[in-house]
Amino acid sequence: MKKFLTRLFAVITIFATLAYFISCLTPYISPVTFWPMAFFALGFPYLAVVIIILAISWLFVKRKYALFLLLLLFAGFQNLFATFALNPSAPKDSAKEPTSLRILTWNVRGFDNPGFSADSGTSIRKRMYDYIKKTNPDVMCFQEFAEHLFPGVSSNTKELQKLGYIYYYRTDELPHRYVYGTILTGSAIFSKVPIINRGQIRLGDSSYQEHLVYTDVMLQNQKVRIFTTHFKSINLFAKPEDSDNKVIFHGDSNFVYRSTQFEKLKVFGQDHARQSLIVKKALNASPFPVVFTGDLNSVPTSYPYHMISSGLQDAFRLSGWGLGTTLDSLPKTLRIDFFFADKRLRITNYRKDDLPLSDHFPQIVDIGLQE
Secondary structure, three states: OHHHHHHHHHHHHHHHHHHHHHHOOOOOOOOOOOOOHHHHHHHHHHHHHHHHHHHHHHOOOOHHHHHHHHHHHHHHHHHHHHHOEEOOOOOEOOOOOOOOEEEEEEEOHHHOOOEHHHOOOOOHHHHHHHHHHHHOOOEEEEEEEEEEEOOOEOOHHHHHHHOOOOEEEEOOOEEEEEOOEEEEEEEEEEEOOOOOEEEEEEOOOOOOOOEEEEEEEEEOOEEEEEEEEEOOOOOOOOOHHHHHHOOOEOOEOOHHHHOOHHHHHHHHHHHHHHHHHHHHHHHHHOOOOEEEEEEOOOOOOOHHHHHHHOOOEEHHHHHOEEOOOOEOOOOOOOOOEEEEEOOOEEEEEEEEOOOOOOOEOOEEEEEEEOO
């Protein structure tokens, strides 16, 4: 019986080892080339834990196997360092340096319901504005920003302008039309400092347009190009009865409603990989140091993360702690909102607040010029 259990344990170890090794390759192999990589990226943190448990278990059976598993663990160093941040002594919410630029990135989910009837002093939208006033960023990068164009509803843009963010650029890329009016949604950048230049680049799907948006601002005497974007939502739990939203995927208005969760994870994983190539090309083409913010709907072990972050600084990795979850849902391994900065820039402060206001958590980063 003992011999049988040992052999069974060995078989489990072999399969776990193979799966973990493949998951270590997700930074290098696009899901477009080999679609299972989208799933291995999601599974990497759990596979890493399994390898650790197996290594500890083999210590009591055959130590050389345990040593092999521990060595194998570090084959995934790229994904390990992207997933876990270990900076317990990093300063949190330190005072903003006079010459730095404070940038907020946040998927605001439309700022909730801005109808006057629901806009009390304690409403979600008011609390989100209170948070902005308290943290006082110079530039704000929003995903899923919304303007409601119908009577009885206040303007998010005008409310932000009242807070001093008089310069802005909205994409208004996804109009949702209802009998009572239109809601314009998309990415947006609001700024207290002048916007010198601005632009947008479509992320591939002309039938459901989402864009990479950028603005140029001054940081001391240096122009900096700030990007933000939102990669396609996977709509993992969409059902046929939800199809009034008309989420279109490459011309197909039924895909997210008739497809299985497996199919959606596969196909959206491939599409996010394609979108990341468009983003990286734009970042590389910038004549100025870049800041990238966005909701990638992809985890740090994914091909899109590694493609976009290559050659840039990940603010969370430099100053964060733990998994850095940015999505207010399960599982808690979902860090899908990112802040990357050019190496010619200096990250002086990082902060993430787990606020129950949007379904995403805001991140604030102070940047300065390298000395």
